[in-house]
Each structure stands twice: as structure tokens, then as C-alpha cells.
Amino acid sequence: MTDIMLISGGTLIDGTGADPKPNTGIAVAGNQIIALGDEATNLVNDPTTKEVTELNAAGKTIMPGLIDSHLHCSFDDVQSNDELFFHRDPTLVALVAAQNLRKMLRAGVTSFVDPDTSHGIGPALRDAVNAGVVQGPRIKTGVQALLTAVGGTAGRLIPDEGTVGYAQIVNNKDEIVQWVRRHIKYGADWIKLHATGSVPGRSGELLVWNREEIKAACQTAHELSVPVMAHCRGAQSVQVCAEEGVDLILHASFMDDDGLEAVISNGSSICPTFTFLANLADFGSKVHASPGMEDIFRGEIEQTAKMIRKAYDNGVRILSGSESGFALTPYGHWHGRELEIFVNSLDLTPVEAITTATKNGAWAMQMEDQLGTIEQDKLADIIIVDSDPTEDITVLNNKSEISTVIANGEVLNLSELWPSREQLAGWKVGNWASEILTWDKAYR
Numbered sequence: 001m002t003d004i005m006l007i008s009g010g011t012l013i014d015g016t017g018a019d020p021k022p023n024t025g026i027a028v029a030g031n032q033i034i035a036l037g038d039e040a041t042n043l044v045n046d047p048t049t050k051e052v053t054e055l056n057a058a059g060k061t062i063m064p065g066l067i068d069s070h071l072h073c074s075f076d077d078v079q080s081n082d083e084l085f086f087h088r089d090p091t092l093v094a095l096v097a098a099q100n101l102r103k104m105l106r107a108g109v110t111s112f113v114d115p116d117t118s119h120g121i122g123p124a125l126r127d128a129v130n131a132g133v134v135q136g137p138r139i140k141t142g143v144q145a146l147l148t149a150v151g152g153t154a155g156r157l158i159p160d161e162g163t164v165g166y167a168q169i170v171n172n173k174d175e176i177v178q179w180v181r182r183h184i185k186y187g188a189d190w191i192k193l194h195a196t197g198s199v200p201g202r203s204g205e206l207l208v209w210n211r212e213e214i215k216a217a218c219q220t221a222h223e224l225s226v227p228v229m230a231h232c233r234g235a236q237s238v239q240v241c242a243e244e245g246v247d248l249i250l251h252a253s254f255m256d257d258d259g260l261e262a263v264i265s266n267g268s269s270i271c272p273t274f275t276f277l278a279n280l281a282d283f284g285s286k287v288h289a290s291p292g293m294e295d296i297f298r299g300e301i302e303q304t305a306k307m308i309r310k311a312y313d314n315g316v317r318i319l320s321g322s323e324s325g326f327a328l329t330p331y332g333h334w335h336g337r338e339l340e341i342f343v344n345s346l347d348l349t350p351v352e353a354i355t356t357a358t359k360n361g362a363w364a365m366q367m368e369d370q371l372g373t374i375e376q377d378k379l380a381d382i383i384i385v386d387s388d389p390t391e392d393i394t395v396l397n398n399k400s401e402i403s404t405v406i407a408n409g410e411v412l413n414l415s416e417l418w419p420s421r422e423q424l425a426g427w428k429v430g431n432w433a434s435e436i437l438t439w440d441k442a443y444r
């Protein structure tokens with residue numbers, strides 16, 4: 001005798017890339033999908049069924065919960081690197097992250113991948129969610145990102161050695177091997193390399209690892225059955241990382257044909273994560289982002305999108321990532337935006353775009369057998385959307401359109417207030433001013 005939840009009457013987009021199926025029933029028992037279609041509907045009259053809770057989804061769309069393959073759950077919508085690296089108490093980082101997890105769930109994100117976490121809290125947070133200590137999406141996570149002393153995107157804030165914020169500095173092959181092993185011991189599901197970094201006075205991001213170093217990281221991780229991802233904002237980095245065994249390329253900015261060839265022959269996947277760039281380009285002026293960046297980022301998206309489309313046509317697995325965790329990409333607001341960009345800039349159909357946040361995301365979660373599609377025996381991570389994302393993909397980026405979130409078989413209470421909090425002492429870095437107060441500005 002089982003209790004069953006029957007979701008009835010809705011149109012099913014199952015996440016496999018198949019065409020939507022109207023009026024398809026879905027039966028859930030415990031945390032599992034146990035039947036679909038007529039078989040699900042018939043369970044209502046089955047004598048072995050104890051109690052049926054029916055969720056009427058007529059006129060609505062039923063989909064797998066969204067899988068965000070690139071976000072930073074411990075960054076707390078940060079406004080500057082200074083804040084991120086030097087002003088965050090580790091205990092508060094964990095407590096605040098736990099609150100932010102609830103925002104993501106409410107936006108329909110039932111799983112995410114986090115490459116690197118402040119103070120390395122990722123594995124502990126993941127374990128706390130799995131054990132039911134805190135409520136949140138399923139998590140797969142790195143510990144900290146591995147950076148060479150050149151750093152990533154924080155320039156000279158990155159020390160020459162040691163650990164700071166989400167960064168672990170590695171200075172030679174021995175340290176790379178050591179830290180990959182340590183992170184795996186501390187519970188890393190992924191190893192993240194910050195393959196490119198910005199150097200003051202040089203344009204763009206440069207590849208700041210050499211080939212042997214990347215190879216050492218990949219070999220060491222792979223020997224312990226842990227995959228490797230790399231932040232690659234530059235053509236050369238995409239090619240070298242793919243050639244040396246990186247499993248997941250983040251950004252792949254300015255990828256060229258040689259890079260694509262390496263990605264294809266290594267079987268790497270790509271998570272472009274256009275959302276941050278697109279938000280800055282489209283809305284940066286609304287939040288006083290550094291002026292002048294709009295055109296640069298719009299150009300980066302345009303140029304990169306052509307190659308990502310080519311990769312897609314060549315069978316490369318493309319993932320949806322939002323880069324949530326920054327002031328430009330706050331939690332719970334932008335997890336569906338990447339799909340809109342995939343439809344508009346890559347010319348994917350909405351159903352194809354949805355696959356990047358469902359079936360393909362399950363690969364990044366290393367749970368392809370259990371997640372990402374609505375099929376019998378999969379885990380019950382399901383969202384119900386009021387309107388039709390195949391008509392308008394942007395509805396997936398609008399929380400008010402997501403009327404039901406079922407995570408691990410449990411229906412979330414969306415009538416609860418949005419998680420909020422008072423200011424935390426010392427958490428934000430105050431700026432004296434965002435512009436220079438010249439005499440002219442004051443009096444002219």
C-alpha cells in the first residue's frame with residue numbers, strides 16, 4: 001500500500017528533448033516518479049494504492065526541476081572582490097548560504113553545481129542538505145578553486161601563496177597534486193581550475209597555467225574518479241584545457257576552431273554562462289556597474305555564441321549556468337535567463353534549451369541515472385509552470401510563473417515569505433563614493 005501524488009492534466013516537457021506531451025499524468029511515491037501517462041492515472045483505482053493526493057496541472061507545463069550547472073552558493077550576491085575575499089566570517093558564510101539555498105529552490109532550481117566555495121564550505125553544506133539539516137537544492141560542489149599566483153579575476157588581491165576566500169594558490173606541480181588530493185579528501189565532487197586570469201595592464205584574460213600543470217591536475221583528479229572543470233575566458237585556454245583532459249569548460253569565451261576540435265576529441269562539455277555578461281550588458285547601468293563594459297560583454301557573447309552553436313551542432317554537451325551569487329546575478333532571480341540567451345543567441349528551440357538545464361545538468365551532477373528527466377524511477381524533482389515555455393522561454397526566469405516546486409518528492413510551500421534578513425555587521429564593504437567628488441561636480 002503506497003501513498004501517491006498524481007500530477008494530472010498538464011503538458012509534460014520531460015527534459016529529454018522530446019516534444020511536449022499534452023495531458024500526461026505523473027505519479028510520484030516518496031521521492032520517486034513511479035509511473036507516467038495512463039499507467040499513472042490508473043494507479044488511482046489500483047487497490048494497492050492507499051491515498052492519492054492530486055495536483056491538477058491542467059493548462060500548465062510540467063518539467064524536471066532546473067539544474068543550474070554553474071553558480072556560487074557561498075558568495076551572497078557579492079559586490080566586490082574585496083568584500084568576497086576579506087570580509088566574510090566562515091560561520092556566517094555557511095549560515096547565510098543556507099538561507100540563500102531556499103531562494104534557489106523557490107525559483108525552481110532543484111539541483112546545482114558549485115565550482116568553488118568561500119572557506120571551502122561546499123561539501124559541508126551539501127552534506128547538511130542531504131541529511132535534512134537545511135533545506136536546499138541537491139548540491140555537487142568543489143572545495144576551493146585552484147589558482148596559480150597570477151590569480152584569477154581578483155588581480156593582486158590574490159596572495160602569492162596559501163588560501164583566501166574561494167581560492168587556493170598552487171605554485172608548482174607538487175602543490176597541484178597535493179591540493180587536488182586534499183580537496184578530494186575534504187569531499188570535492190569537482191576540482192576547479194582557474195585557467196585564465198587578468199593581469200593589470202594586459203587586455204582580456206590570459207592562460208595562467210602551463211600545459212603540464214593542467215595535465216597534473218586532471219590526472220590526479222581522474223585517478224580518484226573526480227572530474228575537473230576550468231574557468232576559460234580565452235581561446236588558448238579552451239584548447240589547452242581540453243587537450244589535457246578537462247571535463248567541463250566554463251565560459252569557453254572566444255573559443256576557436258582548434259579549441260572546438262580539442263573539446264570534441266576529449267569529450268569535454270561546455271557551460272558558457274552568458275547570464276552574468278548579459279545582465280551586465282543589458283541592465284548594468286541600472287545598478288551602476290562599471291560603465292563601458294556593456295559593449296565589451298555584448299561582443300563577447302556574440303562572438304562566443306557562434307562557436308557554442310557550432311559545438312552544439314557537433315554534439316558537444318552544453319549546460320545552463322547562471323553564475324548566481326554576484327550582485328548582478330542574485331540568487332533566485334536569474335536561473336532561467338541562460339535559456340533565453342540560448343534561444344536568442346544560439347538559436348536553440350525552447351525544448352532544446354530546456355535540455356541544457358535538465359538532462360545535461362544531470363551529467364554535471366553526476367546523477368544521470370537519477371535526475372534531469374521525468375521518467376519512471378527517476379527522483380521526483382519537478383516544477384509546474386503556469387504558462388508554456390515553448391511559447392515564451394522567459395517564463396522560466398520568472399518566479400511568479402513557477403507555481404509548484406517538488407524537490408525530492410516534497411511539495412515546497414511557496415506561500416511562505418521570500419527569505420530575507422537584516423544587515424550583518426561588517427559583511428558589506430562601504431564605499432566612500434562611487435565617483436570622484438571634484439570641485440566641478442560639486443559646484444558646476
Ligand SMILES: [Zn+2]
Binds near residue numbers: 070071072115323
Ligand atoms: Zn563562476
